[in-house]
Amino acid sequence: MDLIIIxxxxxIILIWKKNFESFVYFLGISEIFFRIMHxxxxxxxxxxxxxxxxxxxxxxxxxxxxxxTDGLFYNILAIGLVxxxxxxxxxxxxxxxxxx
Numbered sequence: 001m002d003l004i005i006i007x008x009x010x011x012i013i014l015i016w017k018k019n020f021e022s023f024v025y026f027l028g029i030s031e032i033f034f035r036i037m038h039x040x041x042x043x044x045x046x047x048x049x050x051x052x053x054x055x056x057x058x059x060x061x062x063x064x065x066x067x068x069t070d071g072l073f074y075n076i077l078a079i080g081l082v083x084x085x086x087x088x089x090x091x092x093x094x095x096x097x098x099x100x
Contacts (some may be wrong), residue, residue, distance in 0.1 A: 002058050003068050028088040
């Protein structure tokens with residue numbers, strides 16, 4: 001289910017913004033959100049919140065890929081995701097140098 005939601009949101013972003021940069025930013029925002037939520041669940045000793053986060057929020061985008069794919073197809077998708085993360089890093093560095 002989480003894969004379907006991520007794919008649908010990615011397609012909506014691509015259709016709405018019509019550029020690769022927005023798609024890359026969406027992936028980066030999603031990855032950071034997943035990691036922050038799991039960091040919170042690990043460091044807050046409230047079992048209800050921890051159970052809720054562990055049940056409904058994936059650990060990372062690579063975790064989602066690992067749940068639904070394996071073998072060569074997983075490797076190809078993981079490399080594509082890493083390439084998107086490298087592109088995100090490039091966009092962030094360009095933005096950082098443009099700021100005054």
